[in-house]
Amino acid sequence: MKLRRRLLKEKETESINVSPLIDVVFILLIFFIVSASFVKVPGEKVVRPRTVTSESLQKNAILFALTAGNSLHYAGEKIAIDQVRSLVEGLRREVDAPVIIQVDQDADASRLAEVAREGKKAGATVSIATRKP
């Protein structure tokens, strides 16, 4: 009888403690805020060339993709080469971001040279994305 009363009493007063949950959620939130970089990805699958001297590139960059079919993509859309300069200039007015070209190893090198030249004309540092050998 005594035990039963105690159980009942506990059930009435107890509620789930949500403070650890809130703590964890806050930590996750802070992690995602800090690591968030709102970069528009080209959304094209390219086979990057293998190189030895590659180094880590800046995360906040303007990404272009040059596919094996020699089409240029930015933020999921196909664009022409002569659009590159104005686009990069417009984006660089807000933040000083470099240009990264994701090039397929079977793409035309002269197209790559043209895209790189347009990026340079807009005043950006141009890098070519590669992969480890």
Add this chain to the structure above:
Amino acid sequence: MMKRRLTSLTADSVEINVSPLIDMVFILLIFFIVATSFVNEIGLTPKHRDTADPSRKLEPPLTFQLTAEGRILNGDNEIGLAGVTPVVRAASAKKAKPVILLVEKGSKAGLATRVMDQAMLAGAKTVKLSAIKSAINR
């Protein structure tokens, strides 16, 4: 006296309702999870200086050509991909020379990138990629 009792009473019984706060934090969390894209690229950065500046005396550049058939030429000589490193290393023994890679229309970007990689491996600091109509020396 009356007022004091009232405040002490409210402090005892009233708790801040945290549910809206938790809701907001969850919404923010979901937004950031969805919006985050983890882009982590590695690559080459072939810098080159502006050659239009007349006050700067430039070293004569080292020129390579890449033909549509995938041949790598240095002047008249055909060198393979493995031949790029010795040529650059020999030329820039005293002072780093700028390298120009002329790529013909139809040549592979993968090979061009690997030539640039080899040149940078040999110590070239500035590599310029330039498109040409066709190779000068056939």
